[in-house]
Each structure stands twice: as C-alpha cells, then as structure tokens.
Amino acid sequence: MIDPRELVSVIGVRFRPGCAFPFLGTAASELADAHVDLEALWGTSAIELRERLCTAKAPGERFNLLEKALVAHLFRPLERHYAVRFALDTFGRANSGLAIRDVARDAGLSQRRFIQLFAREVGMSPKLFCRVRRFRQALETMRRTAVPNWGRVAVDCGYYDQSHLIHDFRFFSNLSPTEFVRQRSDCVMQNHATLVG
DSSP states (O other): OOOTTSOOOOOOOOOOTTSSHHHHSSOGGGGTTOOOOHHHHHTHHHHHHHHHHHHOOSHHHHHHHHHHHHHHTOOSOSOOOHHHHHHHHHHHHOOSOOOHHHHHHHHTSOHHHHHHHHHHHHSSOHHHHHHHHHHHHHHHHHHTOSSOOHHHHHHHTTOSSHHHHHHHHHHHHSSOHHHHHHHHHHHHHHHHHHHHO
8 A cells, every 4th residue: 555645656567468477487377366576586686676766866767777677587588379369369359258168279279288378478267367357347347337237237248147247246356246336435435535634
C-alpha cells in the first residue's frame, strides 16, 4: 500500500502475457502464485539497479536505467514459441468456448506439449489463462455500470450462465459479484473521504 499523502516515486514494468519469460531465467510457471524479489532472479544486480533508480534525478533517466537492465538480463530470445504466440492471438480474438485441444491441434502440437509450452512461457495453463481473461472482462464490464445486470454480464463475457460467473468470482476474489461491487463502492467512498478530509 502506498500512502497518497507521501511523495513517492514508483517505476515498474508491466509485461504482456508471455513477454516476461525471456527476462526470468526460469520457467514462468515456477513463479506462478508467488511473490519473488527481483534479487532472487537477477542476484546483486537487482540491488544495484534499485540504488541507481533511487538516485536518478529524472524520469527519463530512470527509464533508461530500467531499459538497460532489462536488455542486460535477457536470458533467451525475445521471440515467443510460435504455438504460444498463436494461442495468445487466438485467445485474444475469441469470446469463449475455445477447446484447448483444438488450439493445440491448430498450432500443430499435442495437447500435452502445448500446455507445457504455454505454462512455461506464460506462467499458467491455457485453461486458467482463459478463465483469468474472462474474469477481467467481467470486471471491466462491471466498472462501466453502477448496477450490473449479472445475467447480461455473464453472457457478454462468455460464461455459460450466471452461476458460472459467480463461481469464478468466488474463485478469484473470494467474493460474490454483488459483494465485490459493494466492497469496491465502500473503498471508493473511503478514499474519497480521505482525500477530501
């Protein structure tokens, strides 16, 4: 948590799915569901990078330092495996209903090999990736309306029905969709009160 009343400078890198893999030095699946210090991946050069970033005066200088550090820590080529690239493109275009075995077949791999490659580069199985993608789509849909129509959200985001949507909400957030919206509204009101007060 960052206190908004403090003057803080933050810099980071947000990778698209599968794009962090060349910089990790290990399979992305080995880091799934874990908080790993950069030092564990890059050693003492991560500490040196942090120190340089903290002493840098301007944002442009920080970006240059970060870019150079990333280039220096390329453990493998930037190019993703063709099957992973194909799958991510396919998943990005599809609304729902994709069978993983069909995507694997279309990529020219066995289902087992495809799942191994995908998890190695993306950090999760293709099935879980599609579930996360669908859940994020539901979150975006909810943000656009004050009172979501849950049946409509479920259909628009590719869920079989409303109970399927509720199941994923409980899985990813430990809340029902209604509880999630209520909690989000409470947080917004508290933040507003803190900023105004």
